Amino acid sequence: MTQTKTNTNEKETNRKKEDTHMRAIVYHTYGSPDVLKLEEVQKPVPQDDEVLVHVHAASVNAADWHLLRGTPFLARFVNGLQKPKNTKLGADVAGRVEAVGRNVTQFQGGDEVFGCIPLHELGSLAEYVCAHEEALALKPAKMTFEQAAAVPVAAFTALQGLRDKGQIKLGQKVLVNGASGGVGTAAVQIAKAFGTEVTGVCSTRNVDMVRSIGADHLIDYTQEDFTQNGQRYDLIFDAVGNRSVSDCKRALTPTGICAVAGFTTLSHLFHVIVLGAWVSRTGRKKIGLMETAKPNKKDLLFIKDLLEAGKVVPVIDRRYSLREVPEAIRYLEEGHAKGKVVITVAT
Ligand SMILES: NC(=O)c1ccc[n+]([C@@H]2O[C@H](COP(=O)([O-])OP(=O)(O)OC[C@H]3O[C@@H](n4cnc5c(N)ncnc54)[C@H](OP(=O)(O)O)[C@@H]3O)[C@@H](O)[C@H]2O)c1
Numbered sequence: 001m002t003q004t005k006t007n008t009n010e011k012e013t014n015r016k017k018e019d020t021h022m023r024a025i026v027y028h029t030y031g032s033p034d035v036l037k038l039e040e041v042q043k044p045v046p047q048d049d050e051v052l053v054h055v056h057a058a059s060v061n062a063a064d065w066h067l068l069r070g071t072p073f074l075a076r077f078v079n080g081l082q083k084p085k086n087t088k089l090g091a092d093v094a095g096r097v098e099a100v101g102r103n104v105t106q107f108q109g110g111d112e113v114f115g116c117i118p119l120h121e122l123g124s125l126a127e128y129v130c131a132h133e134e135a136l137a138l139k140p141a142k143m144t145f146e147q148a149a150a151v152p153v154a155a156f157t158a159l160q161g162l163r164d165k166g167q168i169k170l171g172q173k174v175l176v177n178g179a180s181g182g183v184g185t186a187a188v189q190i191a192k193a194f195g196t197e198v199t200g201v202c203s204t205r206n207v208d209m210v211r212s213i214g215a216d217h218l219i220d221y222t223q224e225d226f227t228q229n230g231q232r233y234d235l236i237f238d239a240v241g242n243r244s245v246s247d248c249k250r251a252l253t254p255t256g257i258c259a260v261a262g263f264t265t266l267s268h269l270f271h272v273i274v275l276g277a278w279v280s281r282t283g284r285k286k287i288g289l290m291e292t293a294k295p296n297k298k299d300l301l302f303i304k305d306l307l308e309a310g311k312v313v314p315v316i317d318r319r320y321s322l323r324e325v326p327e328a329i330r331y332l333e334e335g336h337a338k339g340k341v342v343i344t345v346a347t
Pocket of ligand 1: 180221242339
């Protein structure tokens with residue numbers, strides 16, 4: 001009798017804890033993926049204009065490991081100089097609406113959604129996350145949560161790099177450097193959706209995959225240098241950030257634009273900013289770093305349309321569990337992902 005009562009009390013305590021607590025990946029100091037812990041933390045409570053999402057899947061991005069390591073040092077201006085203010089990571093999310101704030105009009109409990117948590121509020125590497133309703137859209141019905149979680153940051157970056165920085169136009173010749181990565185696979189498909197002729201630059205092992213997502217031409221960077229083969233492009237979208245400004249300039253048509261999304265070293269980043277600005281000011285070719293992609297509802301809905309039309313199909317490389325996030329980030333940091341690295345949180 002006493003034992004039964006104890007068990008009932010324990011169950012009741014656990015149930016209450018489930019209501020108020022959740023598991024999340026957290027970090028309390030800057031460092032390698034070794035400092036990440038799977039901890040029990042307070043479940044977030046949605047503000048009036050927020051939605052509480054039960055996370056089914058998330059995906060990892062370069063921003064996660066830059067913020068985790070606090071490198072380059074500029075990353076610490078986003079999240080604290082000495083130690084991280086926001087101890088959670090994860091921007092991309094797909095899941096089910098658990099609760100809504102009282103001013104939320106676009107979603108209700110049970111809706112399947114996907115979207116992107118802004119950089120200063122990351123937290124999708126957890127069982128639950130709160131997001132402003134403007135950060136979310138209904139998940140395309142035919143997509144899995146994992147597919148949907150693989151999309152937002154990569155697609156925002158590709159779309160805003162190609163369209164806003166790159167001024168992409170119908171019929172142009174577009175080259176995507178780093179065509180096999182998370183951002184690159186989105187860029188190849190989005191550039192095709194804009195009606196352009198796309199050349200993808202990738203290594204031998206990824207040629208078939210990049211062709212399968214629609215690239216018209218392939219350049220295997222282990223065999224050929226796209227800046228030295230005499231070809232010229234109206235738009236270069238660089239998702240690697242390993243080429244000099246003069247190399248990119250050579251590969252552009254006389255009024256061509258090079259939008260650089262990635263960087264390999266800090267000195268290369270400054271090289272692109274400074275020399276790119278010089279080239280852009282003194283000639284008709286434009287070369288420059290794109291801004292950090294800005295999540296917004298209009299672009300999310302545009303991307304959703306591309307997903308529903310089958311014009312963008314997410315490429316998923318590997319799947320990890322929430323507990324395996326350190327391993328997932330270690331893999332991403334190696335810089336050879338073949339599409340996106342997804343975290344499966346709930347099934
Ligand atoms: N501005 C923004 O808002 C923003 C947002 C997201 C990401 N980014 C930046 O964009 C870059 C790409 O991100 P990501 O998520 O796509 O990275 P990722 O998924 O790790 O992809 C890296 C890809 O680059 C390829 N690669 C490596 N060296 C190459 C080379 N020399 N030539 C051509 N391809 C090469 C790799 O293919 P192989 O294995 O075949 O080498 C791999 O597929 C990162 O620098 C990231 O910081 C910027």
